[in-house]
Amino acid sequence: MRHASLVACGALLASVLAGLATERQLQSASGWRWSLPGYFQPPRVPPDNPMTEEKFQLGRRLFYDPRLSGNGTQACASCHFQHLAFTDGKAVSTGSTGEETARSAPSIANVAWSPTLTWANYSILDLERHMLVPMFGENPVELGIDDSTRETVLQRLRGDADYRARFARAFGPAGGQISYARLIQAIATFQRGVVSANSRYDQSLAGQARLSDSEERGRALFFSERAQCASCHSGPNFTDQYADVTTQAVRTPFHNTGLYNLDGQGAYPEPNRGLLELSGKPADMGAFRTQSLRNVAVTAPYMHDCSIATLEGVLDHYAAHGRSIASGPMAGDGSRNPFKDPRLDRIRLDARDKADLVAFLKTLTDEQLLTSPRYADPFK
Ligand code: HEC
Ligand code: HEC
Structure with a gap:
């Protein structure tokens, strides 16, 4: 008994001493838990795209899925590798049609806390809007979705029963139609959930x-x-x-x-x-x-x-x-x-x-x- 309470007391003291640095669980209204040390407050999340586990998992699949490029050869993950902290180790990246990007691919870890996106652009302020660049950008072409492949890409995903079920779970049966707006929201949710605070x-x-x-x-x-x-x-x-x-x-x-x-x-x-x-x-x-x-x-x-x-x-x-x-x-x-x-x-x-x-x-x-x-x- 006495021993147990000493241990409890020691643990309490240690957690008080570690103070702000101990991991806390912060739960958002949508049920999402941010596991963060005290010096990280939760990031800003757009009110129309709250964090949920279903959306995070759907977004993770889409991030790794080459069906999300015009010619089916490349995914977001083709230039953002987990083992390199979601960079690709190259000076410039090569897109799905062989075009090169002007700069290197930055990490996406903790990108939820970044008020602007990419290396030097004060006008791209959220992940949802940023995603139009790799998906539809022409200068350079990355995923290379254009007018001729826009519907094809959606049909590939709509033809997959697993995706149909996942979109319905993530957005509700009424809002679960597979569309660019929805898949962009899911990938943004995944990216916001890629947190690095345990070095x-x-x-x-x-x-x-x-x-x-x-x-x-x-x-x-x-x-x-x-x-x-x-x-x-x-x-x-x-x-x-x-x-x-x-x-x-x-x-x-x-x-x-x-x-x-x-x-x-x-x-x-x-x-x-x-x-x-x-x-x-x-x-x-x-x-x-x-x-x-x-x-x-x-x-x-x-x-x-x-x-x-x-x-x-x-x-x-x-x-x-x-x-x-x-x-x-x-x-x-x-x-x-x-x-x-x-x-x-x-x-x-x-x-x-x-x-x-x-x-x-x-x-x-x-x-x-x-x-x-x-x-x-x-x-x-
Ligand atoms: C005046 C602001 C400023 C100061 C001071 C500064 N940095 Fe930087 N740092 C930057 C900017 C801006 C970049 C990106 C520059 C670019 O790519 O042109 C950068 C890039 C870096 C990078 C490369 C990161 C990457 O992913 O490519 C490292 C490493 C780095 N800084 C370390 C340091 C260290 C260590 C110090 C102190 C000795 C320091 N910086 C001081 C602003 C600063
Ligand atoms: C062909 C390689 C390539 C592909 C494919 C690609 N990216 Fe990137 N990504 C880059 C490069 C290069 C940059 C830096 C662009 C710049 O600064 O102009 C970047 C920047 C980013 C950033 C900004 C990070 C920051 O720190 O500001 C995010 C977020 C991102 N990409 C997510 C994605 C997502 C999501 C996808 C899939 C929809 C994707 N990327 C597909 C190469 C790629």
Whole structure:
């Protein structure tokens, strides 16, 4: 008896000490449970597409189903692999008809918390709208659904009794007709449910893991003035583009990190001049969204165009306040890019600091995300 109550008391104390870091179960009105540490509030979810398990499971199937492309060869998962944190490890991805994308495929983990989508676009604000790009986009063609295949794709799914049953369960018999609006809602629900918040770093905050001395030094540096990392890679998702249910004013900053300076006046190579491609404003040259650093150890190569191969290379770039390219078509001193964010120049890192920062970044890998059957291909 006495022993039992001591154990209970110890457990209570541990959970109080771990405080905000312990996992909580937050249930939404639709019955969906968010399992999140205290520093992650649930994400914003469109009122007309509430989270449910039926929709999540349907969306997962559709995400992995090549029948969802015009020529039946490619699925969302063809460019977003679970074991690479839903990136594809390539500088550019190849679509269903062989066309190449302009930039690399970012992770979809924790995308529910991202107020804008893709590398540099302030106008794509929700997953439902974003999905029109890979499905119907022509520049480049990804899944390649066009006027000639629009009905064919739906007929493929409508002809499958399992899908008919799943759509009916997810949307109710009255709303369960298989349509683009419905399947987009289901895939968006799956993507919102792909959560990464159980890395060794998270476990260390919860008192369930210990960081090594080097990792711990890297952690302290990451959040310091001297490294500046956390001034952009801030908050629970390691990016300053973050919004949850409690966010009042959503901020969507984009930054130039001095990767290029082609003409000495700050030019980045086309078609990857960042926000400028959309806004046409000269000051937006080279401005990209701060990437989340969760699972960054498995998402190489790095930056929007994958022009840096390793994390060590990324740290060299930051320590030099920008990248200098000596010769060739990309030659130029990025550290003198006039549009560069001024924080880059405050960074002071020596060789050991860089190694410690890399060690810390590697603690952000979430094995559960990379291996959980919940996010895996249901057809296997
Ligand atoms: C041919 C490869 C390819 C296919 C197929 C593909 N994607 Fe992507 N995805 C990309 C690339 C490349 C980007 C980055 C685009 C950019 O920044 O311009 C991207 C971006 C995204 C993003 C934005 C992530 C972020 O961090 O902002 C999401 C979400 C996404 N894709 C989901 C999907 C879904 C859902 C499907 C299927 C309907 C899909 N993708 C199909 C290559 C692909
Ligand atoms: C001024 C804001 C800012 C600061 C400071 C900053 N970053 Fe970044 N980081 C970005 C942006 C923006 C990108 C994407 C740039 C691009 O692709 O052109 C990025 C990209 C990265 C990437 C590549 C991610 C990927 O998936 O390709 C890594 C790794 C990274 N930063 C680590 C760090 C570290 C470590 C520090 C501190 C030494 C740091 N950053 C400081 C804004 C910043």
